[in-house]
Amino acid sequence: MAVYTEVSDEALTAFLSAYGIGTLLSCKGIAEGVENTNYFLHTTGGSYILTLYEKRVRLGDLPFFLNLMEHLAARGLACPQPIRNRDGVALGELCGRPAVIVSFLEGVSVKRPGVDHCRALGRALAGLHAAGTDFGMRRDNNLSVASWAPLFAGAEAQADTVSPGLAARVRADLAVLEAGWPGGLPSGVIHADLFTDNVFFIGDDLSGLIDFYFACTDAFAYDLAICLNAWCFDADSRFHRDMGAALIAGYEAVRPLTQAEVAALPILCRGAALRFLLTRLVDWLNVPKGALVQPKDPLEYDRRLVFHRQAGHARDYGWGG
Structure with a gap:
Protein backbone atom coordinates (compact mmCIF):
# COMPACT_ATOMS: atom_id res chain seq x y z
CA MET A 1 0.00 0.00 0.00
CA PHE A 104 -12.22 -2.60 6.61
CA LEU A 105 -10.82 -5.54 8.53
CA GLU A 106 -10.33 -5.18 12.28
CA GLY A 107 -6.99 -6.08 13.83
CA VAL A 108 -3.34 -5.06 13.84
CA SER A 109 -0.27 -6.48 12.16
CA VAL A 110 2.61 -7.66 14.32
CA LYS A 111 6.05 -6.14 13.82
CA ARG A 112 7.92 -8.86 15.70
CA PRO A 113 6.06 -12.14 15.21
CA GLY A 114 6.65 -15.01 17.60
CA VAL A 115 6.18 -18.76 17.52
CA ASP A 116 2.44 -18.60 18.24
CA HIS A 117 1.89 -16.04 15.47
CA CYS A 118 3.73 -18.28 13.02
CA ARG A 119 1.67 -21.33 13.98
CA ALA A 120 -1.56 -19.36 13.50
CA LEU A 121 -0.32 -18.09 10.14
CA GLY A 122 0.47 -21.63 8.99
CA ARG A 123 -3.06 -22.78 9.78
CA ALA A 124 -4.56 -19.74 8.04
CA LEU A 125 -2.40 -20.25 4.95
CA ALA A 126 -3.48 -23.87 4.63
CA GLY A 127 -7.07 -22.75 5.16
CA LEU A 128 -6.72 -20.25 2.32
CA HIS A 129 -5.36 -22.98 0.03
CA ALA A 130 -8.24 -25.27 0.96
CA ALA A 131 -10.87 -22.55 0.49
CA GLY A 132 -9.58 -21.77 -3.00
CA THR A 133 -9.71 -25.32 -4.35
CA ASP A 134 -13.10 -24.81 -6.01
CA PHE A 135 -12.46 -21.25 -7.23
CA GLY A 136 -13.30 -21.25 -10.90
CA MET A 137 -10.79 -18.67 -12.17
CA ARG A 138 -7.08 -19.02 -12.91
CA ARG A 139 -4.27 -16.46 -12.97
CA ASP A 140 -0.71 -17.46 -13.83
CA ASN A 141 2.04 -16.17 -11.55
CA ASN A 142 3.68 -13.45 -13.63
CA LEU A 143 6.41 -13.06 -10.99
CA SER A 144 7.61 -16.67 -11.00
CA VAL A 145 10.97 -18.01 -12.14
CA ALA A 146 10.53 -17.21 -15.84
CA SER A 147 10.12 -13.50 -15.02
CA TRP A 148 13.17 -13.09 -12.82
CA ALA A 149 15.88 -12.75 -15.48
CA PRO A 150 13.89 -10.16 -17.50
CA LEU A 151 13.13 -8.29 -14.27
CA PHE A 152 16.81 -8.25 -13.33
CA ALA A 153 17.83 -7.07 -16.80
CA GLY A 154 16.21 -3.72 -16.08
CA ALA A 155 18.15 -3.26 -12.84
CA GLU A 156 21.43 -5.09 -13.43
CA ALA A 157 23.43 -2.06 -14.54
CA GLN A 158 22.71 -0.26 -11.25
CA ALA A 159 22.66 -3.25 -8.91
CA ASP A 160 26.22 -2.78 -7.66
CA THR A 161 25.44 0.82 -6.68
CA VAL A 162 23.04 -0.65 -4.12
CA SER A 163 25.57 -3.22 -2.86
CA PRO A 164 28.98 -4.15 -4.29
CA GLY A 165 28.85 -7.56 -5.96
CA LEU A 166 25.04 -7.74 -5.93
CA ALA A 167 24.79 -8.28 -9.70
CA ALA A 168 27.10 -11.30 -9.61
CA ARG A 169 25.25 -12.83 -6.65
CA VAL A 170 21.91 -12.46 -8.41
CA ARG A 171 23.26 -13.96 -11.63
CA ALA A 172 24.57 -16.99 -9.73
CA ASP A 173 21.25 -17.50 -7.94
CA LEU A 174 19.32 -17.15 -11.19
CA ALA A 175 21.41 -19.88 -12.81
CA VAL A 176 20.75 -22.32 -9.95
CA LEU A 177 17.04 -21.55 -9.73
CA GLU A 178 16.35 -21.67 -13.45
CA ALA A 179 18.10 -25.04 -13.71
CA GLY A 180 16.44 -26.62 -10.68
CA TRP A 181 12.99 -25.03 -10.30
CA PRO A 182 10.49 -27.81 -9.47
CA GLY A 183 7.37 -28.55 -11.44
CA GLY A 184 4.31 -30.70 -10.87
CA LEU A 185 3.81 -29.76 -7.22
CA PRO A 186 0.28 -29.52 -5.75
CA SER A 187 -1.08 -26.18 -6.91
CA GLY A 188 -4.05 -23.85 -6.70
CA VAL A 189 -4.84 -20.36 -5.47
CA ILE A 190 -2.00 -18.83 -3.45
CA HIS A 191 -1.71 -15.42 -1.79
CA ALA A 192 1.92 -14.88 -2.88
CA ASP A 193 2.52 -11.83 -0.66
CA LEU A 194 1.61 -12.82 2.89
CA PHE A 195 4.00 -10.56 4.79
CA THR A 196 3.40 -9.57 8.39
CA ASP A 197 1.62 -6.35 7.35
CA ASN A 198 -0.93 -8.41 5.41
CA VAL A 199 -2.00 -10.51 8.42
CA PHE A 200 -4.07 -9.05 11.25
CA PHE A 201 -4.38 -10.20 14.85
CA ILE A 202 -6.71 -9.24 17.67
CA GLY A 203 -4.85 -10.17 20.79
CA ASP A 204 -3.32 -13.58 20.12
CA ASP A 205 -5.96 -14.56 17.58
CA LEU A 206 -5.45 -14.19 13.83
CA SER A 207 -8.33 -12.00 12.64
CA GLY A 208 -7.83 -11.90 8.88
CA LEU A 209 -5.71 -11.68 5.74
CA ILE A 210 -5.54 -8.69 3.40
CA ASP A 211 -3.95 -7.47 0.13
CA PHE A 212 -4.71 -10.19 -2.41
CA TYR A 213 -3.31 -8.28 -5.39
CA PHE A 214 -0.51 -10.76 -6.09
CA ALA A 215 -2.78 -13.80 -5.67
CA CYS A 216 -2.38 -16.31 -8.47
CA THR A 217 -2.35 -19.98 -9.38
CA ASP A 218 0.91 -21.61 -8.32
CA ALA A 219 2.44 -24.25 -6.04
CA PHE A 220 1.07 -24.25 -2.48
CA ALA A 221 4.56 -24.93 -1.11
CA TYR A 222 5.86 -21.78 -2.82
CA ASP A 223 3.34 -19.76 -0.79
CA LEU A 224 4.68 -21.48 2.35
CA ALA A 225 8.23 -20.59 1.26
CA ILE A 226 7.25 -16.92 0.91
CA CYS A 227 5.91 -16.98 4.47
CA LEU A 228 9.04 -18.65 5.84
CA ASN A 229 11.05 -15.81 4.33
CA ALA A 230 8.73 -13.08 5.53
CA TRP A 231 8.07 -14.31 9.08
CA CYS A 232 10.99 -16.37 10.35
CA PHE A 233 14.02 -14.11 9.89
CA ASP A 234 14.91 -11.39 12.41
CA ALA A 235 16.24 -7.91 11.69
CA ASP A 236 19.78 -9.30 11.51
CA SER A 237 18.72 -11.87 8.87
CA ARG A 238 19.04 -14.82 11.25
CA PHE A 239 16.57 -17.60 10.56
CA HIS A 240 14.64 -18.75 13.63
CA ARG A 241 14.10 -22.47 13.24
CA ASP A 242 11.54 -22.62 16.05
CA MET A 243 9.38 -20.12 14.20
CA GLY A 244 9.79 -22.04 10.95
CA ALA A 245 8.84 -25.25 12.76
CA ALA A 246 5.70 -23.62 14.16
CA LEU A 247 4.69 -22.20 10.79
CA ILE A 248 5.15 -25.54 8.99
CA ALA A 249 3.45 -27.48 11.80
CA GLY A 250 0.49 -25.10 11.75
CA TYR A 251 0.21 -25.56 8.00
CA GLU A 252 0.48 -29.36 8.17
CA ALA A 253 -2.17 -29.53 10.89
CA VAL A 254 -4.59 -28.54 8.12
CA ARG A 255 -2.85 -29.78 4.96
CA PRO A 256 0.14 -32.18 5.21
CA LEU A 257 2.94 -31.59 2.72
CA THR A 258 3.71 -34.23 0.12
CA GLN A 259 7.17 -35.78 -0.13
CA ALA A 260 7.80 -33.78 -3.31
CA GLU A 261 6.90 -30.53 -1.53
CA VAL A 262 9.21 -31.32 1.37
CA ALA A 263 12.07 -32.06 -1.04
CA ALA A 264 11.45 -28.83 -2.96
CA LEU A 265 11.19 -26.53 0.06
CA PRO A 266 14.83 -25.31 0.10
CA ILE A 267 14.86 -24.24 -3.55
CA LEU A 268 11.39 -22.72 -3.23
CA CYS A 269 12.59 -20.65 -0.26
CA ARG A 270 15.66 -19.53 -2.20
CA GLY A 271 13.49 -18.59 -5.17
CA ALA A 272 11.01 -16.68 -3.02
CA ALA A 273 13.89 -14.67 -1.54
CA LEU A 274 15.25 -13.82 -4.97
CA ARG A 275 11.80 -12.80 -6.23
CA PHE A 276 11.43 -10.22 -3.46
CA LEU A 277 15.01 -9.04 -3.77
CA LEU A 278 14.40 -8.31 -7.46
CA THR A 279 11.05 -6.53 -7.15
CA ARG A 280 12.36 -4.49 -4.24
CA LEU A 281 15.50 -3.63 -6.20
CA VAL A 282 13.44 -2.38 -9.15
CA ASP A 283 11.25 -0.32 -6.80
CA TRP A 284 14.28 1.02 -4.92
CA LEU A 285 15.78 2.31 -8.16
CA ASN A 286 12.52 3.75 -9.54
CA VAL A 287 10.64 5.63 -6.81
CA PRO A 288 8.51 8.36 -8.46
CA LYS A 289 9.32 11.86 -7.29
CA GLY A 290 6.79 13.19 -4.81
CA ALA A 291 5.13 9.83 -4.18
CA LEU A 292 4.04 9.10 -0.62
CA VAL A 293 5.72 5.70 -0.54
CA GLN A 294 8.33 3.90 1.54
CA PRO A 295 10.36 1.57 -0.72
CA LYS A 296 11.47 -1.61 1.03
CA ASP A 297 15.13 -2.52 1.34
CA PRO A 298 16.16 -5.12 -1.27
CA LEU A 299 19.26 -6.02 0.73
CA GLU A 300 17.11 -7.67 3.41
CA TYR A 301 16.66 -10.50 0.93
CA ASP A 302 20.24 -10.40 -0.26
CA ARG A 303 21.21 -11.21 3.35
CA ARG A 304 18.55 -13.93 3.68
CA LEU A 305 19.83 -15.63 0.55
CA VAL A 306 23.07 -16.37 2.45
CA PHE A 307 21.05 -18.78 4.62
CA HIS A 308 19.11 -20.28 1.71
CA ARG A 309 22.25 -21.05 -0.29
CA GLN A 310 23.51 -23.37 2.42
CA ALA A 311 20.16 -24.94 3.35
CA GLY A 312 19.94 -28.46 1.98
CA HIS A 313 16.80 -29.94 3.49
CA ALA A 314 13.36 -28.93 4.75
CA ARG A 315 14.61 -29.74 8.27
CA ASP A 316 16.82 -26.66 8.02
CA TYR A 317 13.56 -24.66 7.95
CA GLY A 318 12.00 -26.50 10.89
CA TRP A 319 10.14 -29.32 9.15
CA GLY A 320 9.96 -32.18 11.62
CA GLY A 321 8.44 -35.04 9.62
Whole structure:
Protein backbone atom coordinates (compact mmCIF):
# COMPACT_ATOMS: atom_id res chain seq x y z
CA MET A 1 0.00 0.00 0.00
CA ALA A 2 1.15 3.54 -0.77
CA VAL A 3 -0.02 6.83 -2.28
CA TYR A 4 1.00 7.60 -5.86
CA THR A 5 -2.23 9.28 -7.02
CA GLU A 6 -3.63 12.25 -5.13
CA VAL A 7 -7.43 12.33 -5.02
CA SER A 8 -9.23 15.66 -4.65
CA ASP A 9 -12.19 16.06 -2.30
CA GLU A 10 -14.43 16.80 -5.26
CA ALA A 11 -13.39 13.68 -7.18
CA LEU A 12 -13.76 11.47 -4.12
CA THR A 13 -17.20 12.84 -3.27
CA ALA A 14 -18.39 12.24 -6.83
CA PHE A 15 -17.00 8.69 -6.78
CA LEU A 16 -18.63 7.84 -3.45
CA SER A 17 -22.02 9.12 -4.61
CA ALA A 18 -22.44 5.87 -6.58
CA TYR A 19 -22.20 3.81 -3.39
CA GLY A 20 -24.59 3.37 -0.51
CA ILE A 21 -21.98 3.67 2.22
CA GLY A 22 -22.96 7.03 3.68
CA THR A 23 -21.35 10.45 3.73
CA LEU A 24 -17.58 10.89 3.85
CA LEU A 25 -16.27 11.94 7.27
CA SER A 26 -12.51 11.55 6.70
CA CYS A 27 -9.97 10.24 4.22
CA LYS A 28 -6.31 9.53 4.93
CA GLY A 29 -3.54 8.21 2.67
CA ILE A 30 -1.82 4.97 3.70
CA ALA A 31 1.95 5.09 3.19
CA GLU A 32 2.78 1.43 3.87
CA GLY A 33 3.59 -0.84 0.94
CA VAL A 34 4.75 -0.08 -2.57
CA GLU A 35 2.22 -1.28 -5.14
CA ASN A 36 -1.08 0.65 -5.20
CA THR A 37 -2.54 3.91 -3.93
CA ASN A 38 -4.57 3.34 -0.77
CA TYR A 39 -6.74 5.55 1.41
CA PHE A 40 -8.52 4.85 4.67
CA LEU A 41 -12.12 6.06 4.40
CA HIS A 42 -14.42 6.75 7.30
CA THR A 43 -18.04 7.46 6.39
CA THR A 44 -21.34 7.63 8.23
CA GLY A 45 -21.79 4.00 7.10
CA GLY A 46 -18.51 2.65 8.52
CA SER A 47 -14.83 2.25 7.70
CA TYR A 48 -13.41 1.18 4.33
CA ILE A 49 -10.24 0.99 2.25
CA LEU A 50 -10.13 2.72 -1.15
CA THR A 51 -7.58 1.32 -3.58
CA LEU A 52 -6.46 2.86 -6.87
CA TYR A 53 -4.52 0.31 -8.89
CA GLU A 54 -1.06 1.27 -10.13
CA LYS A 55 2.15 -0.24 -11.40
CA ARG A 56 2.19 -4.04 -11.80
CA VAL A 57 -1.54 -4.61 -11.49
CA ARG A 58 -3.13 -5.27 -14.87
CA LEU A 59 -6.74 -4.30 -15.52
CA GLY A 60 -7.53 -7.77 -16.81
CA ASP A 61 -6.42 -9.32 -13.51
CA LEU A 62 -8.79 -7.31 -11.31
CA PRO A 63 -11.84 -9.58 -11.70
CA PHE A 64 -9.69 -12.48 -10.46
CA PHE A 65 -8.67 -10.60 -7.31
CA LEU A 66 -12.13 -9.25 -6.50
CA ASN A 67 -13.97 -12.49 -7.19
CA LEU A 68 -11.38 -14.41 -5.20
CA MET A 69 -11.93 -12.29 -2.09
CA GLU A 70 -15.68 -12.85 -2.34
CA HIS A 71 -15.15 -16.60 -2.87
CA LEU A 72 -12.80 -16.99 0.10
CA ALA A 73 -15.06 -15.02 2.44
CA ALA A 74 -18.02 -17.17 1.42
CA ARG A 75 -15.99 -20.18 2.58
CA GLY A 76 -15.20 -18.69 5.96
CA LEU A 77 -11.85 -17.00 5.41
CA ALA A 78 -11.65 -13.56 7.05
CA CYS A 79 -10.58 -11.15 4.30
CA PRO A 80 -11.75 -7.80 2.89
CA GLN A 81 -14.87 -7.77 0.74
CA PRO A 82 -15.29 -5.59 -2.36
CA ILE A 83 -18.12 -3.11 -1.92
CA ARG A 84 -20.44 -3.01 -4.91
CA ASN A 85 -22.05 0.24 -6.00
CA ARG A 86 -25.77 0.73 -6.50
CA ASP A 87 -25.51 -0.88 -9.93
CA GLY A 88 -23.94 -4.01 -8.41
CA VAL A 89 -20.46 -3.26 -9.80
CA ALA A 90 -17.34 -3.45 -7.61
CA LEU A 91 -14.74 -2.00 -9.97
CA GLY A 92 -14.89 1.71 -10.83
CA GLU A 93 -12.57 4.46 -12.04
CA LEU A 94 -11.17 7.37 -10.04
CA CYS A 95 -8.63 9.95 -11.22
CA GLY A 96 -7.94 7.87 -14.31
CA ARG A 97 -7.16 4.73 -12.30
CA PRO A 98 -9.18 1.56 -11.78
CA ALA A 99 -10.50 1.78 -8.23
CA VAL A 100 -12.36 -0.32 -5.69
CA ILE A 101 -13.66 0.10 -2.16
CA VAL A 102 -13.28 -2.87 0.19
CA SER A 103 -14.50 -3.50 3.70
CA PHE A 104 -12.22 -2.60 6.61
CA LEU A 105 -10.82 -5.54 8.53
CA GLU A 106 -10.33 -5.18 12.28
CA GLY A 107 -6.99 -6.08 13.83
CA VAL A 108 -3.34 -5.06 13.84
CA SER A 109 -0.27 -6.48 12.16
CA VAL A 110 2.61 -7.66 14.32
CA LYS A 111 6.05 -6.14 13.82
CA ARG A 112 7.92 -8.86 15.70
CA PRO A 113 6.06 -12.14 15.21
CA GLY A 114 6.65 -15.01 17.60
CA VAL A 115 6.18 -18.76 17.52
CA ASP A 116 2.44 -18.60 18.24
CA HIS A 117 1.89 -16.04 15.47
CA CYS A 118 3.73 -18.28 13.02
CA ARG A 119 1.67 -21.33 13.98
CA ALA A 120 -1.56 -19.36 13.50
CA LEU A 121 -0.32 -18.09 10.14
CA GLY A 122 0.47 -21.63 8.99
CA ARG A 123 -3.06 -22.78 9.78
CA ALA A 124 -4.56 -19.74 8.04
CA LEU A 125 -2.40 -20.25 4.95
CA ALA A 126 -3.48 -23.87 4.63
CA GLY A 127 -7.07 -22.75 5.16
CA LEU A 128 -6.72 -20.25 2.32
CA HIS A 129 -5.36 -22.98 0.03
CA ALA A 130 -8.24 -25.27 0.96
CA ALA A 131 -10.87 -22.55 0.49
CA GLY A 132 -9.58 -21.77 -3.00
CA THR A 133 -9.71 -25.32 -4.35
CA ASP A 134 -13.10 -24.81 -6.01
CA PHE A 135 -12.46 -21.25 -7.23
CA GLY A 136 -13.30 -21.25 -10.90
CA MET A 137 -10.79 -18.67 -12.17
CA ARG A 138 -7.08 -19.02 -12.91
CA ARG A 139 -4.27 -16.46 -12.97
CA ASP A 140 -0.71 -17.46 -13.83
CA ASN A 141 2.04 -16.17 -11.55
CA ASN A 142 3.68 -13.45 -13.63
CA LEU A 143 6.41 -13.06 -10.99
CA SER A 144 7.61 -16.67 -11.00
CA VAL A 145 10.97 -18.01 -12.14
CA ALA A 146 10.53 -17.21 -15.84
CA SER A 147 10.12 -13.50 -15.02
CA TRP A 148 13.17 -13.09 -12.82
CA ALA A 149 15.88 -12.75 -15.48
CA PRO A 150 13.89 -10.16 -17.50
CA LEU A 151 13.13 -8.29 -14.27
CA PHE A 152 16.81 -8.25 -13.33
CA ALA A 153 17.83 -7.07 -16.80
CA GLY A 154 16.21 -3.72 -16.08
CA ALA A 155 18.15 -3.26 -12.84
CA GLU A 156 21.43 -5.09 -13.43
CA ALA A 157 23.43 -2.06 -14.54
CA GLN A 158 22.71 -0.26 -11.25
CA ALA A 159 22.66 -3.25 -8.91
CA ASP A 160 26.22 -2.78 -7.66
CA THR A 161 25.44 0.82 -6.68
CA VAL A 162 23.04 -0.65 -4.12
CA SER A 163 25.57 -3.22 -2.86
CA PRO A 164 28.98 -4.15 -4.29
CA GLY A 165 28.85 -7.56 -5.96
CA LEU A 166 25.04 -7.74 -5.93
CA ALA A 167 24.79 -8.28 -9.70
CA ALA A 168 27.10 -11.30 -9.61
CA ARG A 169 25.25 -12.83 -6.65
CA VAL A 170 21.91 -12.46 -8.41
CA ARG A 171 23.26 -13.96 -11.63
CA ALA A 172 24.57 -16.99 -9.73
CA ASP A 173 21.25 -17.50 -7.94
CA LEU A 174 19.32 -17.15 -11.19
CA ALA A 175 21.41 -19.88 -12.81
CA VAL A 176 20.75 -22.32 -9.95
CA LEU A 177 17.04 -21.55 -9.73
CA GLU A 178 16.35 -21.67 -13.45
CA ALA A 179 18.10 -25.04 -13.71
CA GLY A 180 16.44 -26.62 -10.68
CA TRP A 181 12.99 -25.03 -10.30
CA PRO A 182 10.49 -27.81 -9.47
CA GLY A 183 7.37 -28.55 -11.44
CA GLY A 184 4.31 -30.70 -10.87
CA LEU A 185 3.81 -29.76 -7.22
CA PRO A 186 0.28 -29.52 -5.75
CA SER A 187 -1.08 -26.18 -6.91
CA GLY A 188 -4.05 -23.85 -6.70
CA VAL A 189 -4.84 -20.36 -5.47
CA ILE A 190 -2.00 -18.83 -3.45
CA HIS A 191 -1.71 -15.42 -1.79
CA ALA A 192 1.92 -14.88 -2.88
CA ASP A 193 2.52 -11.83 -0.66
CA LEU A 194 1.61 -12.82 2.89
CA PHE A 195 4.00 -10.56 4.79
CA THR A 196 3.40 -9.57 8.39
CA ASP A 197 1.62 -6.35 7.35
CA ASN A 198 -0.93 -8.41 5.41
CA VAL A 199 -2.00 -10.51 8.42
CA PHE A 200 -4.07 -9.05 11.25
CA PHE A 201 -4.38 -10.20 14.85
CA ILE A 202 -6.71 -9.24 17.67
CA GLY A 203 -4.85 -10.17 20.79
CA ASP A 204 -3.32 -13.58 20.12
CA ASP A 205 -5.96 -14.56 17.58
CA LEU A 206 -5.45 -14.19 13.83
CA SER A 207 -8.33 -12.00 12.64
CA GLY A 208 -7.83 -11.90 8.88
CA LEU A 209 -5.71 -11.68 5.74
CA ILE A 210 -5.54 -8.69 3.40
CA ASP A 211 -3.95 -7.47 0.13
CA PHE A 212 -4.71 -10.19 -2.41
CA TYR A 213 -3.31 -8.28 -5.39
CA PHE A 214 -0.51 -10.76 -6.09
CA ALA A 215 -2.78 -13.80 -5.67
CA CYS A 216 -2.38 -16.31 -8.47
CA THR A 217 -2.35 -19.98 -9.38
CA ASP A 218 0.91 -21.61 -8.32
CA ALA A 219 2.44 -24.25 -6.04
CA PHE A 220 1.07 -24.25 -2.48
CA ALA A 221 4.56 -24.93 -1.11
CA TYR A 222 5.86 -21.78 -2.82
CA ASP A 223 3.34 -19.76 -0.79
CA LEU A 224 4.68 -21.48 2.35
CA ALA A 225 8.23 -20.59 1.26
CA ILE A 226 7.25 -16.92 0.91
CA CYS A 227 5.91 -16.98 4.47
CA LEU A 228 9.04 -18.65 5.84
CA ASN A 229 11.05 -15.81 4.33
CA ALA A 230 8.73 -13.08 5.53
CA TRP A 231 8.07 -14.31 9.08
CA CYS A 232 10.99 -16.37 10.35
CA PHE A 233 14.02 -14.11 9.89
CA ASP A 234 14.91 -11.39 12.41
CA ALA A 235 16.24 -7.91 11.69
CA ASP A 236 19.78 -9.30 11.51
CA SER A 237 18.72 -11.87 8.87
CA ARG A 238 19.04 -14.82 11.25
CA PHE A 239 16.57 -17.60 10.56
CA HIS A 240 14.64 -18.75 13.63
CA ARG A 241 14.10 -22.47 13.24
CA ASP A 242 11.54 -22.62 16.05
CA MET A 243 9.38 -20.12 14.20
CA GLY A 244 9.79 -22.04 10.95
CA ALA A 245 8.84 -25.25 12.76
CA ALA A 246 5.70 -23.62 14.16
CA LEU A 247 4.69 -22.20 10.79
CA ILE A 248 5.15 -25.54 8.99
CA ALA A 249 3.45 -27.48 11.80
CA GLY A 250 0.49 -25.10 11.75
CA TYR A 251 0.21 -25.56 8.00
CA GLU A 252 0.48 -29.36 8.17
CA ALA A 253 -2.17 -29.53 10.89
CA VAL A 254 -4.59 -28.54 8.12
CA ARG A 255 -2.85 -29.78 4.96
CA PRO A 256 0.14 -32.18 5.21
CA LEU A 257 2.94 -31.59 2.72
CA THR A 258 3.71 -34.23 0.12
CA GLN A 259 7.17 -35.78 -0.13
CA ALA A 260 7.80 -33.78 -3.31
CA GLU A 261 6.90 -30.53 -1.53
CA VAL A 262 9.21 -31.32 1.37
CA ALA A 263 12.07 -32.06 -1.04
CA ALA A 264 11.45 -28.83 -2.96
CA LEU A 265 11.19 -26.53 0.06
CA PRO A 266 14.83 -25.31 0.10
CA ILE A 267 14.86 -24.24 -3.55
CA LEU A 268 11.39 -22.72 -3.23
CA CYS A 269 12.59 -20.65 -0.26
CA ARG A 270 15.66 -19.53 -2.20
CA GLY A 271 13.49 -18.59 -5.17
CA ALA A 272 11.01 -16.68 -3.02
CA ALA A 273 13.89 -14.67 -1.54
CA LEU A 274 15.25 -13.82 -4.97
CA ARG A 275 11.80 -12.80 -6.23
CA PHE A 276 11.43 -10.22 -3.46
CA LEU A 277 15.01 -9.04 -3.77
CA LEU A 278 14.40 -8.31 -7.46
CA THR A 279 11.05 -6.53 -7.15
CA ARG A 280 12.36 -4.49 -4.24
CA LEU A 281 15.50 -3.63 -6.20
CA VAL A 282 13.44 -2.38 -9.15
CA ASP A 283 11.25 -0.32 -6.80
CA TRP A 284 14.28 1.02 -4.92
CA LEU A 285 15.78 2.31 -8.16
CA ASN A 286 12.52 3.75 -9.54
CA VAL A 287 10.64 5.63 -6.81
CA PRO A 288 8.51 8.36 -8.46
CA LYS A 289 9.32 11.86 -7.29
CA GLY A 290 6.79 13.19 -4.81
CA ALA A 291 5.13 9.83 -4.18
CA LEU A 292 4.04 9.10 -0.62
CA VAL A 293 5.72 5.70 -0.54
CA GLN A 294 8.33 3.90 1.54
CA PRO A 295 10.36 1.57 -0.72
CA LYS A 296 11.47 -1.61 1.03
CA ASP A 297 15.13 -2.52 1.34
CA PRO A 298 16.16 -5.12 -1.27
CA LEU A 299 19.26 -6.02 0.73
CA GLU A 300 17.11 -7.67 3.41
CA TYR A 301 16.66 -10.50 0.93
CA ASP A 302 20.24 -10.40 -0.26
CA ARG A 303 21.21 -11.21 3.35
CA ARG A 304 18.55 -13.93 3.68
CA LEU A 305 19.83 -15.63 0.55
CA VAL A 306 23.07 -16.37 2.45
CA PHE A 307 21.05 -18.78 4.62
CA HIS A 308 19.11 -20.28 1.71
CA ARG A 309 22.25 -21.05 -0.29
CA GLN A 310 23.51 -23.37 2.42
CA ALA A 311 20.16 -24.94 3.35
CA GLY A 312 19.94 -28.46 1.98
CA HIS A 313 16.80 -29.94 3.49
CA ALA A 314 13.36 -28.93 4.75
CA ARG A 315 14.61 -29.74 8.27
CA ASP A 316 16.82 -26.66 8.02
CA TYR A 317 13.56 -24.66 7.95
CA GLY A 318 12.00 -26.50 10.89
CA TRP A 319 10.14 -29.32 9.15
CA GLY A 320 9.96 -32.18 11.62
CA GLY A 321 8.44 -35.04 9.62
